[in-house]
Amino acid sequence: xxxxxxxxAGGAERCFLSDPHVSCFSSRRSxxxxxxxxxxxxxxxxxxxxxxxxxxxxxxxxTMPSSAAPHVKSRxxxxxxxxxxxxxxxxxxxxxxQSLPQYKAVDHTDPSVVKKxxxxxxxxxxxxxxxxxVDGGVDRTSFEGNYKTEKGKPLNPxxxxxxxGRGLLxxxxxxxxxxxIVTRWKVDAKGAxxxxxxxxxxxxxxxxxKRKDCGEWAxxxxxxxxxxxxxxxxxxxxxxxxxxxxxxPPSERAKVHERITKLFKSSGLxxxxxxxxxxxxxxxxxxxxxxxNFHDESGDSVSGLPLQAGDDAGQVKWVDVDSxxxxxxxxxxxxxxxxxxxxxxx
Ligand code: BGC
Numbered sequence: 001x002x003x004x005x006x007x008x009a010g011g012a013e014r015c016f017l018s019d020p021h022v023s024c025f026s027s028r029r030s031x032x033x034x035x036x037x038x039x040x041x042x043x044x045x046x047x048x049x050x051x052x053x054x055x056x057x058x059x060x061x062x063t064m065p066s067s068a069a070p071h072v073k074s075r076x077x078x079x080x081x082x083x084x085x086x087x088x089x090x091x092x093x094x095x096x097x098q099s100l101p102q103y104k105a106v107d108h109t110d111p112s113v114v115k116k117x118x119x120x121x122x123x124x125x126x127x128x129x130x131x132x133x134v135d136g137g138v139d140r141t142s143f144e145g146n147y148k149t150e151k152g153k154p155l156n157p158x159x160x161x162x163x164x165g166r167g168l169l170x171x172x173x174x175x176x177x178x179x180x181i182v183t184r185w186k187v188d189a190k191g192a193x194x195x196x197x198x199x200x201x202x203x204x205x206x207x208x209x210k211r212k213d214c215g216e217w218a219x220x221x222x223x224x225x226x227x228x229x230x231x232x233x234x235x236x237x238x239x240x241x242x243x244x245x246x247x248x249p250p251s252e253r254a255k256v257h258e259r260i261t262k263l264f265k266s267s268g269l270x271x272x273x274x275x276x277x278x279x280x281x282x283x284x285x286x287x288x289x290x291x292x293n294f295h296d297e298s299g300d301s302v303s304g305l306p307l308q309a310g311d312d313a314g315q316v317k318w319v320d321v322d323s324x325x326x327x328x329x330x331x332x333x334x335x336x337x338x339x340x341x342x343x344x345x346x
Contacts, residue, residue: 070094073329074161074281080214084108086162094159096148105283109165119223120170124152131173137226142174143274143288153284158275161283169285178233179221179291179331181271181338182207182242182263184303186320191299196322196345204321204344206335207242207302209313211328217319218328219335220310221289230290235264242316244308256305263301269293271337278329291334295342321346 070091077086084106093100113120121129121138129135131154132146144157153164154173169175186194186203193202209220220241224233239245243256270292278287296303309316319325321335323346339346 071158071161071275071277071281073277073279074156074158074286076279079106079108079163079167080279081110081168082108084163087160089160089162096155096159100160103160105160105162105164107164108167108282110168113166113168113170117170120166121172124172128152129172138171139176139224139226140171140173147173156281156283156286158277158286161281163282164284165282166285167282168280169282169287172284174286174288176224176230177221177276177287177289178224178230178237179219179272179289179334180234180238180264181219181291181293181334182238182296182302183293183321183338183342184296184299184318187299199345201343201345204339204342205318206321206338207238207307208317208319208327209241209309210315212312212314214328215314216328217325219291219331220313220316221291231264231268234268234290234292234294235260238264241310241313242307243305244310246310259301259305263294263296267294269295269338269341271341272330272334276330287329291337293338293341 071094075086075089075094077088078084079086087103087105089100089103092098093103109123114123116122121127129138129140131140131149132142133140140154142157147157148155166172183204183206186205188194195201196203207220208217210216211218220238222233222237222241224230239256239260243260245253245256248256270290272289272291274288276287276289281287294302307316307318321339321344323332323336326332327335336346338344
């Protein structure tokens with residue numbers, strides 16, 4: 001049975017990691033000081049994988065109440081890919097409801113966005129997008145519910161970031177991504193599951209890419225094309241980034257496609273859906289994602305495919321799911337949710 005998503009997943013356009021609007025370049029390193037993960041969505045639920053319904057992708061993830069911990073990476077002092085310093089917003093002034101009369105966010109839209117590539121909106125004024133709806137194929141709805149607008153511009157539902165404009169992001173408002181978390185059990189030479197010496201729990205491994213832009217290890221996700229089903233984005237991004245499917249000879253490509261399609265159609269556990277604390281976020285543009293776990297329980301499906309980094313990934317490999325390894329944006333949190341749900345080591 002094919003995957004069923006809670007809603008049409010038209011969304012922000014496709015953007016590869018190497019696209020300028022997702023690059024954070026070397027200056028992104030400065031944002032690493034913000035990489036301590038903030039406590040995302042403690043109220044979040046995961047659909048129980050034992051329910052037998054997990055492959056149906058029913059809505060099972062609650063959104064975090066707006067009173068939850070403020071975003072952190074979205075307030076990184078130096079905006080990625082630039083020398084621009086954000087207006088520093090104290091924790092207790094992040095929420096728009098808190099008065100901050102001296103707030104002077106720095107306006108910034110990266111030159112790569114200004115020059116109107118296909119994946120980016122024009123400047124507001126020259127066009128008037130419809131917010132909180134699917135607007136001409138572009139999904140401008142937010143998983144966080146209806147967001148406000150001010151002077152014709154959308155307001156980040158998680159509050160102030162110290163930067164206005166779109167920065168490196170193409171869309172005003174939500175920019176929709178999808179994150180495929182492909183896992184298997186770590187096994188020894190005899191094929192037996194390996195337990196972690198401390199937690200005594202079996203160790204999961206997932207396919208991880210090293211992002212070329214900032215050098216951080218990440219889930220091989222990417223942006224949802226306008227009108228694209230999220231289920232398709234998940235499979236496409238995984239194939240392109242982790243298997244380099246676009247450069248495979250046709251016969252190989254068909255084999256890879258068949259195996260991947262089987263895995264991505266058979267089962268999937270949606271672990272997260274919502275706002276992402278991404279260093280590219282601004283007051284008027286932000287990242288949202290759907291993260292879905294595809295698990296190769298027997299280790300004879302995708303585990304057997306040779307990993308090859310796609311154009312936008314510097315490296316690709318199976319990485320142990322472990323809390324001590326830092327990952328890009330909110331990816332650690334997604335992995336933690338997978339580990340908990342699969343009763344694996346974290
Ligand atoms: C990445 C996703 C990530 C999202 C939000 C996208 O550019 O491809 O992996 O979750 O940004 O940070």
